Structures are given as structure tokens and as C-alpha cells.
Amino acid sequence: MSEKELRLQSSNSEVLKALGEQFNDPALKSSTRILILISLALNKKLRFVDLLLLTGLGKGSLSNHVDKLEAAGYVERRFLMTFRGPRVVVEVTQKGMAVYANFVKLVGQIRE
Amino acid sequence: MDLARVKKLACDNLQNAPVDPVELRNAAKRALLFQRYILRRAFGILYAISAFALAIEIILPFALQPFLGTSSWFWFIYAAAVSIIGIMIAAIPILILDKATRTIALRNAMNSQESSRRNQWILTALYAVFYVLVAACFVIFTSESFTIIYGLLIGLDALVIIQLMSMFSNDIPIEGKIAALAFGASAVTSFVLSILVPTLSLAAPWIILCFVWLFCALYALKKAPEEWVEWTD
Numbered sequence: 001m002s003e004k005e006l007r008l009q010s011s012n013s014e015v016l017k018a019l020g021e022q023f024n025d026p027a028l029k030s031s032t033r034i035l036i037l038i039s040l041a042l043n044k045k046l047r048f049v050d051l052l053l054l055t056g057l058g059k060g061s062l063s064n065h066v067d068k069l070e071a072a073g074y075v076e077r078r079f080l081m082t083f084r085g086p087r088v089v090v091e092v093t094q095k096g097m098a099v100y101a102n103f104v105k106l107v108g109q110i111r112e
Numbered sequence: 113m114d115l116a117r118v119k120k121l122a123c124d125n126l127q128n129a130p131v132d133p134v135e136l137r138n139a140a141k142r143a144l145l146f147q148r149y150i151l152r153r154a155f156g157i158l159y160a161i162s163a164f165a166l167a168i169e170i171i172l173p174f175a176l177q178p179f180l181g182t183s184s185w186f187w188f189i190y191a192a193a194v195s196i197i198g199i200m201i202a203a204i205p206i207l208i209l210d211k212a213t214r215t216i217a218l219r220n221a222m223n224s225q226e227s228s229r230r231n232q233w234i235l236t237a238l239y240a241v242f243y244v245l246v247a248a249c250f251v252i253f254t255s256e257s258f259t260i261i262y263g264l265l266i267g268l269d270a271l272v273i274i275q276l277m278s279m280f281s282n283d284i285p286i287e288g289k290i291a292a293l294a295f296g297a298s299a300v301t302s303f304v305l306s307i308l309v310p311t312l313s314l315a316a317p318w319i320i321l322c323f324v325w326l327f328c329a330l331y332a333l334k335k336a337p338e339e340w341v342e343w344t345d
Contacts, residue, residue, distance in 0.1 A: 031135040038143040042214045043150060053337065054146050056344060104221045107140055 027072035028099070032057070033065050037074055040092040041100035045078075048088035066090055074099065140222055147215040149340040152285050154208045155276075156332030159291055161204060163325035165197045170315050170322070198243055205275070209236050212279040219281070235275055242268050262303035269296040287328040287335070294324040 028034055032055055039054055040046055046054075051062055069075045074096035080087045092100070172193055173186075180186040213233075242264060249260050273292050276284045284292075298317035305314055 031132070031139050034136060035139040035142055038140055038218070039146055042143060042147055042218065043211055046150075050150070053149070053340060054142075103136075103140075104218055107136060107218075107221055 025072060027068045027074065030065065030068075033069055034103075036065060036069060036090075037092070037096055037100060038103070040075060040090060041097055045089050045091035048090060051090060069096070137222070140218060144215065144219055144222070145343060146340065147211070148280065148285075149336045151208065151212060151215070151279050152288075152332050152336035152339075154204075154211065155285075155288060155291075156329045156336065158201075158204045158208065158329075159287070159325045159332065160329035162201055163322045163329065165201050166318060166325070167322050168197060169194055170318055194246075198246060205239060205272075206236055208279075209275070212275075216278060235271065235278075238271055242271070259303065259306040262299055262306055265299035266296065266303060269299055285332065285335075287331040291325055291328040294321050 028037070035055065036051060039051070048062070048066075051066070052059065055062055055065075057065070066075060066077060070077055073093055076091045076093055078089045078091060080089045173190060176186055176189060180189065245264055246261055249264070269292060272295070273284075276288045276292060280288070298321045301317045302314065
């Protein structure tokens with residue numbers, strides 16, 4: 001293994017360690033919940049129906065994922081009155097944005 | 113270093129690591145793909161509101177003239193109405209820019225490129241300058257301001273195209289291309305006509321544009337979810 005490759009391995013190892021610490025929370029031990037958090041961080045808030053479209057999950061399953069994220073303080077669920085009746089909107093919290101900000105810093109360092 | 117080796121490293125070096133880097137990157141990629149649907153839909157709403165606002169701007173002079181003639185009050189009320197509509201429309205691209213800035217930042221982070229956040233804020237500033245200039249033209253030059261405004265609209269169209277290109281990674285949806293081209297064509301036609309025949313005020317290009325934008329809005333709102341479902345199937 002060349003010196004350059006060893007350095008890269010060490011660098012990636014550090015990145016993964018940092019990511020490991022970042023996502024050590026049980027609420028984030030699911031790629032679906034990470035996907036939901038990333039998408040919410042990009043848009044600040046999304047309707048529940050958009051999250052259904054994003055994840056391709058059923059209502060119950062998605063609701064469980066959102067419950068876990070909400071319990072950990074990453075997202076908040078709100079009810080919005082519309083012309084077509086009440087709608088559920090999920091909004092990212094400051095804590096969720098902080099996780100996302102670190103994620104953006106680290107994700108680019110994993111090379112394909 | 114390929115992802116398989118990175119993944120192996122994750123297992124070797126972080127025995128309790130909850131993170132699978134492959135899954136993390138895939139989640140980020142899926143979120144970025146979904147942003148195309150979100151931005152397309154947001155632009156669809158923008159086209160619809162723009163078409164509605166433009167229709168009001170075309171109809172308003174005909175509605176005001178019987179009551180106010182062509183007095184200075186007519187121009188004042190018309191300019192005020194156009195400014196209010198303009199500010200309302202201006203708020204939407206700025207809201208879209210906010211989402212787009214974060215999308216571009218993530219996309220650049222994934223590709224290890226520098227964030228173009230600064231470029232997005234330059235675009236926002238240019239939008240703000242544009243609206244101030246249009247409002248100033250109406251107040252300062254009144255009826256002689258149309259040539260200048262049409263010229264400014266050509267510049268605005270260039271801004272919209274740059275914004276669309278940066279948001280959709282140079283793969284602008286078809287309705288975006290149609291909306292921007294129709295807007296540019298209307299602005300150029302009106303600009304040239306206002307120089308050649310200053311007394312002629314032609315509403316036809318703008319009435320056509322209303323219908324084109326309405327079509328683009330409906331197309332975007334219908335096709336955006338369909339495209340996402342096609343991708344995920």
C-alpha cells in the first residue's frame with residue numbers, strides 16, 4: 001500500500017469516526033430517517049404527503065420514523081389548516097439542522 | 113478509495129459504528145433527486161402566480177382609465193399596484209433561492225466542490241436591484257419608462273435562466289425552458305417595438321405569455337411527481 005493510499009485510508013477513517021459519533025444517536029440509526037432529516041434540512045419543512053413520496057413508505061411506517069425523530073428533538077410535527085382540510089407538516093429543528101450541517105461537512109470527504 | 117473499501121474500513125475501525133457510508137451517500141443522493149421535484153413544483157407555483165399577476169397588470173389600465181383618464185393619478189395608482197404585485201412575485205424566487213442554495217451546497221459537498229452560496233446571494237441581490245430599478249422607472253419616467261423596463265426585463269430573463277441552470281444542474285425541465293424563452297421573446301418584441309413605434313403599446317406578446325406561463329404551471333405541477341415516481345420505480 002502506497003504512502004498516499006495509507007494517508008487517504010487514515011483520513012477516511014477519521015471521517016468515518018466523526019460520522020460514527022454524529023450518527024451514534026439511535027434515532028439516526030436508519031438510512032430512512034437520515035433521508036428524511038436531509039430532505040427536511042434542505043427544505044426546512046415538508047408536508048407529510050411529500051415525505052410519503054420521498055420515502056415510498058406507507059403512512060404507518062413513515063409515522064413511526066417521524067415519531068422517533070420527533071422524540072429525539074430533530075423534527076417537529078405541526079398541523080396546518082388548508083382549504084382541503086388539516087394537513088400535517090414536518091419541520092426540522094435547530095438540533096436537526098446542526099446534525100445536517102455536520103453531515104454536509106463530512107459527506108464530501110467520503111470519496112467514491 | 114472505492115466505497116467498498118471505505119465500508120470495510122468502517123467495520124474494521126468503528127466496531128460499533130452505526131454509519132454505513134454507502135447508505136449515507138445514497139440517502140443524500142436520493143434527497144438531491146427529490147429536490148428536483150420540490151423545485152419544479154415551486155417553479156410551477158411561481159409560473160401560475162406570475163401569469164395571474166401579469167393578467168392583472170394588463171387588465172388594470174383598462175379598468176382604471178374610465179375613472180381616472182390618463183392623469184398623474186392614473187400613473188401613480190398603476191405604478192403602486194404594479195410595485196405591490198412585483199414585490200409579491202419577487203418574494204417567491206427569493207424563497208425558492210433559499211431552498212436552492214442549500215440544495216446546491218449539498219450537491220457541491222457531495223462532489224467536493226466549493227459551495228456557490230455566494231453566487232446565489234449575488235443573484236438575490238440582482239433581483240432586488242432589478243425590482244428597485246423597475247419601481248424607480250415608473251416613478252421617475254412614467255409613460256416614457258416602458259423601453260427601459262422592457263430592456264430590464266431582458267436582463268431579468270437572463271437572471272432567471274442562470275438561476276434555473278444552477279438549480280437544475282444544467283438540466284432545466286422543459287416547462288422552465290418554455291417559460292424563460294417565452295418571457296425573453298415577449299420582452300425582446302416589446303423592447304424593439306417600443307423603439308420603432310414609441311406610440312404603440314402592444315399587449316399581445318404579454319397576453320400570450322400569460323397563457324404560456326399558465327400552461328407551464330399546470331405542466332410542472334402534473335409532471336414533477338410523475339417524473340419522481342418514474343425515477344424511483
